[in-house]
Amino acid sequence: MGNLPFGRAVPAGSEPADGGPPELAGLLAASARGDQQAFATLYDRTSARVYGMVLRVVRDPAQAAEVTQDVYLQLWREAARFDPALGTVLSWLLLLAHRRAVDRVRSALSATLREDRYAASQSERPYDQASERAQANLEAQRVRTALHGLTETQREAISLAYFAGYSHREVAALLDLPLGTAKTRIRDGLIRLRDALGVADD
Amino acid sequence: MTDHELSGLVGAYAIDALDEPERAVFENHLADCADCAAEVASLRAAAAELSHTSAIGPPATLRADLLSAIGQVRPLPPRVSAVSTLGHRLPRRGLWPAVAAACALIAVIALGWGVREHRQLAGHRLSPSALGALLDSGDLATVSAPVGNAGQATLIYSKSEHRLVLIGQDIPAPPAGKTYQVWMLSPTGTATSGGLFRPDQNGTVLVQASGDLAHTAEMGISVERAAGATQPTPGAIVAEIPLQR
Numbered sequence: 544m545g546n547l548p549f550g551r552a553v554p555a556g557s558e559p560a561d562g563g564p565p566e567l568a569g570l571l572a573a574s575a576r577g578d579q580q581a582f583a584t585l586y587d588r589t590s591a592r593v594y595g596m597v598l599r600v601v602r603d604p605a606q607a608a609e610v611t612q613d614v615y616l617q618l619w620r621e622a623a624r625f626d627p628a629l630g631t632v633l634s635w636l637l638l639l640a641h642r643r644a645v646d647r648v649r650s651a652l653s654a655t656l657r658e659d660r661y662a663a664s665q666s667e668r669p670y671d672q673a674s675e676r677a678q679a680n681l682e683a684q685r686v687r688t689a690l691h692g693l694t695e696t697q698r699e700a701i702s703l704a705y706f707a708g709y710s711h712r713e714v715a716a717l718l719d720l721p722l723g724t725a726k727t728r729i730r731d732g733l734i735r736l737r738d739a740l741g742v743a744d745d
Numbered sequence: 746m747t748d749h750e751l752s753g754l755v756g757a758y759a760i761d762a763l764d765e766p767e768r769a770v771f772e773n774h775l776a777d778c779a780d781c782a783a784e785v786a787s788l789r790a791a792a793a794e795l796s797h798t799s800a801i802g803p804p805a806t807l808r809a810d811l812l813s814a815i816g817q818v819r820p821l822p823p824r825v826s827a828v829s830t831l832g833h834r835l836p837r838r839g840l841w842p843a844v845a846a847a848c849a850l851i852a853v854i855a856l857g858w859g860v861r862e863h864r865q866l867a868g869h870r871l872s873p874s875a876l877g878a879l880l881d882s883g884d885l886a887t888v889s890a891p892v893g894n895a896g897q898a899t900l901i902y903s904k905s906e907h908r909l910v911l912i913g914q915d916i917p918a919p920p921a922g923k924t925y926q927v928w929m930l931s932p933t934g935t936a937t938s939g940g941l942f943r944p945d946q947n948g949t950v951l952v953q954a955s956g957d958l959a960h961t962a963e964m965g966i967s968v969e970r971a972a973g974a975t976q977p978t979p980g981a982i983v984a985e986i987p988l989q990r
Contacts, residue, residue, distance in 0.1 A: 574820065575820050575823070576820075577819075577820060579812065579815060579816065582812075582815060583808070583812055586808060586811065586812075587808075590802070590803050590807075590808070591800040591801060591802050591803070592796045592797070592800050593796070594801065594802070594803035594807070595796060595799040595800040595801035595802075596795075596796040596799050596800075598799070598801060599799040604804070607803075608803065608804060608806075608807045611803060611807060612807060612810060612811050612814070615811050616811070616814060616815065616818065619815045619818060619820060620818055620820055620821055621820075621821055622820050623820055623821055623822060623823035624821060624823060633793065634789065634790055634793045637792075637793045637796055638789060638793070641760070641761055641792075642761055645761045680797060680800060682794075682797040683797040683798045683800065685797070686794050686795060686797045686798050687798060689794075690798075701760070701792075701795075704757065704760050704761075704762035705760045705762075705792055705795055706795070706799065708761070709762065710757075710762050710763065710764045711754075711757040711762045711763065712764065714762065723753070725757075726753055726754060726756060726757045726762075727753065727756075729756040729757050729760065729762060730753065730755055730756025730757070730788070731756070732756070733756045733759060733760070733788040733791050733792060734756070734788070734791075736791045736792075736794070736795075737787055737788060737790070737791035740791060740794050742787065742790045742791045742794060
């Protein structure tokens with residue numbers, strides 16, 4: 544990469560707020576060399592975030608485990624091809640996992656999904672469903688506080704899209720919004736969330 | 746869909762809330778919209794934070810199964826080559842904002858890598874799929890030109906795919922503090938930067954680029970200061986490679 548015009552130096556230990564401990568990139572690099580212990584540590588440090596999100600999306604623990612295992616197997620196989628200059632290990636991992644989870648629920652349209660939709664849209668406090676462990680987590684509290692700064696429609700739209708895997712068209716229908724409004728609410732809500740959390744990807 | 750309408754999809758795209766046809770259209774747009782790419786990256790980082798609220802420990806059996814499974818899987822080797830990337834058409838408002846935007850774009854595409862392997866085209870490697878798209882195009886063309894005393898630059902390109910691969914052999918190292926810069930030159934002589942490159946120790950260059958080749962009459966290569974230039978420096982052009990009409 545030395546010749547890359549677009550290569551950027553990454554200051555050591557400068558992972559953004561969502562990046563977790565800065566050693567994740569180091570653990571991944573060791574994994575790429577076949578270090579199974581490093582990979583196990585990487586898994587231990589990230590799997591609650593990944594599995595919890597996937598479980599929230601797919602609902603079924605067996606499917607959530609399957610998706611999570613697929614994602615980590617991919618991480619193991621492709622560890623050497625991850626470039627830490629391009630983002631954090633954790634955000635990459637969550638992106639892969641979310642895409643897979645959403646694909647899973649969309650391909651498995653079922654009555655269950657309808658019920659979940661109902662539950663998700665009826666819940667007054669959809670962000671309080673997490674485990675005790677997550678509730679005790681300061682980071683989770685910080686995110687919840689930021690979410691409270693969103694309008695209710697923004698919060699619901701993001702929740703339905705991110706945690707229930709609905710497309711913006713479906714979100715519009717569920718929330719009885721004109722189509723253009725749903726995608727705008729999602730975008731505006733994410734921007735507000737980003738700014739409240741001080742998140743930057745680079 | 747207009748660019749403005751497409752830009753409105755950025756939030757939904759960031760959290761996988763587009764349906765498949767929209768996703769494809771938006772990703773196509775993303776390759777040409779650095780602003781969108783940067784916004785996607787930042788919104789994805791924000792969305793990743795949401796997973797704090799759903800964190801829950803996975804079952805212990807998952808850990809055991811996974812650690813058992815990886816014993817059967819050999820990690821892929823890193824990609825090693827002298828490949829680097831040329832950027833998309835760079836706006837003339839100065840190079841560094843464009844470079845930063847390109848970084849964000851590459852970040853986005855690299856994040857998507859693995860999920861959608863065919864989207865690696867703008868990654869900093871010459872992916873087989875990039876070559877494949879080129880080779881499959883109906884208007885593949887090749888042209889060569891000398892660079893320096895012994896060097897040779899060969900372009901393989903497709904105007905319909907808006908894509909090119911530049912292969913250099915025996916390209917002399919640029920003077921200290923300098924770099925090569927590629928230009929897309931329009932029939933009226935307007936120069937648009939295609940990015941920077943340096944040959945490896947053996948004088949080999951392998952870069953890919955995408956851009957509006959339909960309005961490019963020839964490619965130029967110049968020697969510029971390390972940060973690149975907004976316009977080619979007069980007298981610093983070392984190669985001019987006309988494209989077929």
